[in-house]
Amino acid sequence: MHRIVKAPAKINLTLDVLRKRNDGYHEVEMVMTTVDLADRIHLTVLSEGTMTIDVDKGFVPSNEQNLAYKAAKLLKTRFNVQEGVHIYIEKNIPVSAGLAGGSTDAAATLRGLNDLWNLGLSLDELAELGAEIGSDVPFCVYGGTAIARGRGEKLEHIPAPPPCWVVLVKPPMGVSTKDIYGKLKVDSLKHPDTASMVEAIKEKDFNRICKELGNAMEEATFSLNPEVLNLKKRVKGFGANGVLMSGSGPTIYALVQNQSRADRIYNGLKGFVDQVFVVRLLGSRHE
Numbered sequence: 001m002h003r004i005v006k007a008p009a010k011i012n013l014t015l016d017v018l019r020k021r022n023d024g025y026h027e028v029e030m031v032m033t034t035v036d037l038a039d040r041i042h043l044t045v046l047s048e049g050t051m052t053i054d055v056d057k058g059f060v061p062s063n064e065q066n067l068a069y070k071a072a073k074l075l076k077t078r079f080n081v082q083e084g085v086h087i088y089i090e091k092n093i094p095v096s097a098g099l100a101g102g103s104t105d106a107a108a109t110l111r112g113l114n115d116l117w118n119l120g121l122s123l124d125e126l127a128e129l130g131a132e133i134g135s136d137v138p139f140c141v142y143g144g145t146a147i148a149r150g151r152g153e154k155l156e157h158i159p160a161p162p163p164c165w166v167v168l169v170k171p172p173m174g175v176s177t178k179d180i181y182g183k184l185k186v187d188s189l190k191h192p193d194t195a196s197m198v199e200a201i202k203e204k205d206f207n208r209i210c211k212e213l214g215n216a217m218e219e220a221t222f223s224l225n226p227e228v229l230n231l232k233k234r235v236k237g238f239g240a241n242g243v244l245m246s247g248s249g250p251t252i253y254a255l256v257q258n259q260s261r262a263d264r265i266y267n268g269l270k271g272f273v274d275q276v277f278v279v280r281l282l283g284s285r286h287e
């Protein structure tokens with residue numbers, strides 16, 4: 001039995017950090033949405049019960065450190081599954097980029113194995129299991145658009161923003177999420193207005209969405225990597241409606257309504273940065 005599951009990346013339309021908690025995590029409030037840039041997870045059931053993993057790109061761990069492997073192992077041990085699986089990942093999402101690449105692979109593995117191993121779990125149950133793997137995994141289990149609170153695992157689903165193009169620009173350096181959280185000065189952050197962003201989305205007001213984009217982690221990432229700030233300025237210079245860093249970075253994205261403008265930004269950036277993608281927002285949630 002074999003299945004290919006799509007694992008889309010996410011972007012943060014807002015990311016606010018409210019306070020540091022006693023358990024080492026930060027209390028966040030953020031609006032996330034999925035975009036049509038996806039890894040493809042090939043799952044093949046192995047009757048002998050072994051678990052193996054392979055990835056088509058060398059810079060992602062192809063061992064038990066891979067979040068997709070961790071997801072499979074969690075399901076297998078928790079539900080005492082006798083069958084095994086071979087996981088093969090076609091990696092299209094840039095790594096350590098702020099796009100939840102590892103988290104979405106884990107979430108897609110949970111969804112796919114739930115079917116292949118006939119576990120009959122609901123998305124809510126899969127999301128709860130996903131929280132044991134990482135803070136972004138519950139959102140990735142559902143996809144779509146949501147406000148995430150707590151350490152990222154408490155979700156309130158909201159309607160999709162109006163359709164638009166997203167130009168994703170990943171500069172060459174990787175950023176460690178843990179390091180950026182560690183560097184945050186929580187008392188002097190610039191806070192986005194989450195409520196206003198949610199209103200803008202519900203009203204399908206594209207210009208207001210662009211105006212409300214905000215990420216409290218930008219300054220910490222920019223101070224470690226000044227080139228990322230320069231990249232943001234450059235992208236703005238190409239005339240995008242709204243420009244922001246996603247997650248802990250370093251990916252910068254631009255939202256634009258018309259395709260010719262998206263292409264213009266793409267063409268302008270392609271000479272400077274290797275990894276540039278023009279994609280659509282993915283409005284709907286996984287079934």
Ligand SMILES: C[C@](O)(CO)[C@H](O)COP(=O)(O)OP(=O)(O)OC[C@H]1O[C@@H](n2ccc(N)nc2=O)[C@H](O)[C@@H]1O
Nearest residue numbers: 024025026028134135136137151152177178181247248
């Ligand atoms: C930056 C975001 O991507 C925004 O969506 C997420 O908040 C990060 O989510 P993630 O990569 O799934 O993070 P996890 O794998 O759960 O945690 C990695 C590390 O980031 C820090 N971390 C993460 C989430 C959070 N709310 N507070 C934190 O302080 C912790 O030091 C943790 O050890």
Ligand SMILES: Nc1ncnc2c1ncn2[C@@H]1O[C@H](COP(=O)(O)OP(=O)(O)OP(=O)(O)O)[C@@H](O)[C@H]1O
Nearest residue numbers: 066067095096097098099100101102105136177247
């Ligand atoms: N399936 C996977 N895909 C990518 N990275 C993985 C995977 N499994 C484990 N990792 C490891 O996780 C780390 C973070 O990679 P990832 O691409 O998920 O970062 P990210 O996009 O910044 O995540 P987030 O936005 O959730 O903070 C890397 O060091 C990578 O080696």
